[in-house]
Amino acid sequence: MAQKETNRVMKIDASGVSYRELNARLRDMTSNGTSKIELRNVYGQRYIGTDLGKPVNIEVFGTPGNDLGAFMDGPRITVHGNAQDGCGNTMNEGEIIVHGHAGDILGLSARGGRIFVRDDVGYRAGIHMKEYGNKKPVVVIGGTAQDFPGEYMAGGILILLGLNLTEEERHKAKFIGTGMHGGVIYLRGIIEDYQLGKEVGVAELEEKDYQILQKFVGEFAAHFGYKAKGILKHNFIKLFPRWLRPYGRLFAY
Amino acid sequence: MKTYLPSKFLIERDPERCIQCQVCVNQCSFDVHYYDAEDDEVRSREENCVGCHRCALFCPTRAITISRNPMDYRENYNWRPEVIEDIIKQAETGGVLLTGMGNDKGQRIYWDHLVLNASQVTNPSIDPLREPMELTTYLGRKSDRVELEPDSHCLKTELAPQVKLEVPVMFTAMSYGAVSLNVHKSLARAATEMGTLWNTGEGGLHPDLYQYGSNTIVQVASGRFGVHPEYLDAAQVIEIKIGQGAKPGIGGHLPGEKVSTEVSLTRMIPQGTDALSPAPQHDIYSIEDLSQLIYALKEATNYTKPVSVKIAAVHNSAAIASGMVRAGADIIVLDGLRGATGAAPKVIRDNVGIPIEMALASVDSRLRQEGIRNQASIVVSGGIRNSGDVAKAIALGADAIYIGTAALVALGCHVCQQCHTGKCAWGICTTDLALTKRVNPDIGARRLANLLRGWSLELKDILGGMGINALESLRGNRLHLRGIGLTDTELEILGVRMAGS
Numbered sequence: 001m002a003q004k005e006t007n008r009v010m011k012i013d014a015s016g017v018s019y020r021e022l023n024a025r026l027r028d029m030t031s032n033g034t035s036k037i038e039l040r041n042v043y044g045q046r047y048i049g050t051d052l053g054k055p056v057n058i059e060v061f062g063t064p065g066n067d068l069g070a071f072m073d074g075p076r077i078t079v080h081g082n083a084q085d086g087c088g089n090t091m092n093e094g095e096i097i098v099h100g101h102a103g104d105i106l107g108l109s110a111r112g113g114r115i116f117v118r119d120d121v122g123y124r125a126g127i128h129m130k131e132y133g134n135k136k137p138v139v140v141i142g143g144t145a146q147d148f149p150g151e152y153m154a155g156g157i158l159i160l161l162g163l164n165l166t167e168e169e170r171h172k173a174k175f176i177g178t179g180m181h182g183g184v185i186y187l188r189g190i191i192e193d194y195q196l197g198k199e200v201g202v203a204e205l206e207e208k209d210y211q212i213l214q215k216f217v218g219e220f221a222a223h224f225g226y227k228a229k230g231i232l233k234h235n236f237i238k239l240f241p242r243w244l245r246p247y248g249r250l251f252a253y
Numbered sequence: 254m255k256t257y258l259p260s261k262f263l264i265e266r267d268p269e270r271c272i273q274c275q276v277c278v279n280q281c282s283f284d285v286h287y288y289d290a291e292d293d294e295v296r297s298r299e300e301n302c303v304g305c306h307r308c309a310l311f312c313p314t315r316a317i318t319i320s321r322n323p324m325d326y327r328e329n330y331n332w333r334p335e336v337i338e339d340i341i342k343q344a345e346t347g348g349v350l351l352t353g354m355g356n357d358k359g360q361r362i363y364w365d366h367l368v369l370n371a372s373q374v375t376n377p378s379i380d381p382l383r384e385p386m387e388l389t390t391y392l393g394r395k396s397d398r399v400e401l402e403p404d405s406h407c408l409k410t411e412l413a414p415q416v417k418l419e420v421p422v423m424f425t426a427m428s429y430g431a432v433s434l435n436v437h438k439s440l441a442r443a444a445t446e447m448g449t450l451w452n453t454g455e456g457g458l459h460p461d462l463y464q465y466g467s468n469t470i471v472q473v474a475s476g477r478f479g480v481h482p483e484y485l486d487a488a489q490v491i492e493i494k495i496g497q498g499a500k501p502g503i504g505g506h507l508p509g510e511k512v513s514t515e516v517s518l519t520r521m522i523p524q525g526t527d528a529l530s531p532a533p534q535h536d537i538y539s540i541e542d543l544s545q546l547i548y549a550l551k552e553a554t555n556y557t558k559p560v561s562v563k564i565a566a567v568h569n570s571a572a573i574a575s576g577m578v579r580a581g582a583d584i585i586v587l588d589g590l591r592g593a594t595g596a597a598p599k600v601i602r603d604n605v606g607i608p609i610e611m612a613l614a615s616v617d618s619r620l621r622q623e624g625i626r627n628q629a630s631i632v633v634s635g636g637i638r639n640s641g642d643v644a645k646a647i648a649l650g651a652d653a654i655y656i657g658t659a660a661l662v663a664l665g666c667h668v669c670q671q672c673h674t675g676k677c678a679w680g681i682c683t684t685d686l687a688l689t690k691r692v693n694p695d696i697g698a699r700r701l702a703n704l705l706r707g708w709s710l711e712l713k714d715i716l717g718g719m720g721i722n723a724l725e726s727l728r729g730n731r732l733h734l735r736g737i738g739l740t741d742t743e744l745e746i747l748g749v750r751m752a753g754s
């Protein structure tokens with residue numbers, strides 16, 4: 001019985017279903033061993049993917065609400081539409097693939113897992129992401145971002161591709177990497193110095209950076225039907241934290 | 254730069270008693286005592302002394318006396334020594350003055366202006382040694398009404414998750430990193446033994462401590478350090494930290510000196526970096542957003558545990574608290590003006606926020622007026638010193654009390670206010686492994702459990718004297734309080750009558 005459920009794609013029509021009920025059903029299904037779930041007619045239900053703790057595949061059609069995949073630990077969520085604010089909030093493990101835009105604080109304090117957004121994102125993407133050893137969150141944004149991407153970053157990888165910008169068009173974000181003290185940001189396209197936070201330095205890419213890009217831009221391209229080669233041809237810069245303790249000299253004892 | 258700061262303390266070493274054993278040299282983490290090999294003598298650099306008394310108490314012959322430096326400035330009520338010395342420090346460093354522990358200023362401590370009642374003649378007092386006394390407290394949202402099944406008389410109403418406390422005193426949030434792992438172990442074991450809760454603070458939970466989960470409150474703060482599904486699942490209560498009494502509106506800043514390998518692992522940040530907790534939680538800019546995080550955490554734990562929200566007591570706490578309850582908080586925590594910290598800018602610690610007594614009284618009154626007091630438990634903290642303060646807080650409307658400084662004092666802290674330096678000589682507020690081993694978790698847990706046991710006995714005495722046999726009957730019963738030396742406005746806000754009336 002359980003075996004059968006595993007192979008079946010379970011479908012839920014989410015129209016008119018509250019988030020609490022929807023998530024309860026997701027919990028039931030995953031604990032029964034279901035490995036593929038399709039959610040149709042999603043209209044703003046929050047917290048999809050929270051508290052599942054299994055590598056289940058969830059396809060979302062419609063518009064999921066805030067905190068998609070918050071505290072998530074394992075599932076892979078594919079959104080055929082736009083994600084709202086707090087997507088991947090404090091995510092631990094798993095993958096979120098958004099065929100569209102995402103709102104503010106994408107990947108806030110993420111500790112692991114991957115997030116791919118095809119188009120643009122709102123304010124403070126990748127804020128305060130962390131890492132330790134092999135546990136490292138990765139966020140790849142196909143379009144451009146609003147202000148403060150990578151703010152307070154303590155770890156992880158943030159990649160901003162700017163694919164929807166023209167050759168001469170600058171990225172939109174200001175205060176990029178403000179307060180950054182760990183992790184790395186890779187940026188494709190042009191920016192002016194004033195768009196960078198005071199705490200970040202700019203560097204040319206090295207061989208190991210290209211390897212990282214090849215891997216994650218490769219995955220990004222595969223998800224959204226781009227050619228990775230074409231994307232990687234372009235010039236990238238690498239932003240890194242200039243100091244381990246950006247605010248170390250602020251205090252008198 | 255030559256410093257113009259005078260020494261705070263004088264150190265006297267009685268030559269008759271001193272046996273040159275150098276215990277003081279080894280005990281001091283502030284580089285005060287040293288052995289002068291040339292003269293074969295132990296000496297002191299008193300300008301470094303912070304007044305923590307570690308040496309004096311560990312000197313085998315009690316040869317050391319520490320006293321305040323009597324060097325007087327010309328009397329001046331405005332330009333007090335502290336004011337002058339703060340300016341000197343800033344002139345020499347150009348930085349924000351950082352400090353540890355709670356507000357040490359003279360703002361009125363209302364507990365000292367409140368007195369409790371006792372039974373005389375018209376109703377009998379109760380002898381707690383021979384009669385049952387109930388201190389049990391349940392934290393969590395209480396239903397507006399309960400319904401029973403008509404036939405079976407079983408409970409029909411679905412109750413929100415409740416947490417049982419044997420003593421209404423819990424250990425407040427002190428993060429791993431701010432305090433040592435041995436302090437966490439001491440707190441966790443004492444809480445488990447005494448049937449109460451301890452709080453991880455915002456630095457995550459060390460793997461060794463998951464076993465104490467059922468007596469643990471885990472915190473989710475703006476830095477989201479160590480927050481993951483296993484952490485949330487382990488806990489009995491999840492607490493969202495919005496603010497803290499020692500630094501309302503200010504983010505956290507664990508100095509890089511304290512971010513050791515293990516702290517870096519638990520927090521998932523690079524070793525040696527400052528652990529930055531942003532001032533706001535960037536997913537909470539409104540009551541609606543708070544509600545969103547509360548329910549994110551409830552979803553993440555399938556509605557199995559209460560979610561608490563902690564704020565610093567500020568001017569409009571009552572209105573905020575009402576919003577918090579409506580946002581879905583099962584417990585609200587108010588941390589007052591005297592709430593302590595591992596590190597905070599001094600100007601914030603000493604000048605921002607309101608006394609906990611006022612905040613508690615106004616929040617409790619407001620929630621009652623709105624008819625939602627039952628929907629959340631109220632926990633207060635910030636300078637609670639003894640069981641008398643606890644009893645008064647309960648009478649003012651608190652369900653339970655958090656202690657922080659009092660717990661650290663039980664572990665050895667002498668309130669020297671140097672927690673931000675990472676050099677705590679008592680091994681409490683440091684991650685230096687040479688120092689942290691000074692707290693033995695077995696002894697630490699014993700000392701903490703003793704403190705709670707003492708307070709419980711005293712609380713029972715207080716209740717018995719009033720002729721009450723359950724703490725529940727004192728809760729929010731302000732008729733058991735009277736004020737002394739307070740103005741009409743103060744009495745009105747506290748909801749307490751003048752002594753004698």
Ligand code: SF4
Nearest residue numbers: 271272274275277312
């Ligand atoms: S610990 Fe006491 S006896 Fe030993 S050297 Fe210091 S002052 Fe002298």
Ligand code: SF4
Nearest residue numbers: 666669670671672677
């Ligand atoms: S914890 Fe340590 S450093 Fe902080 S006040 Fe107490 S004794 Fe001093």
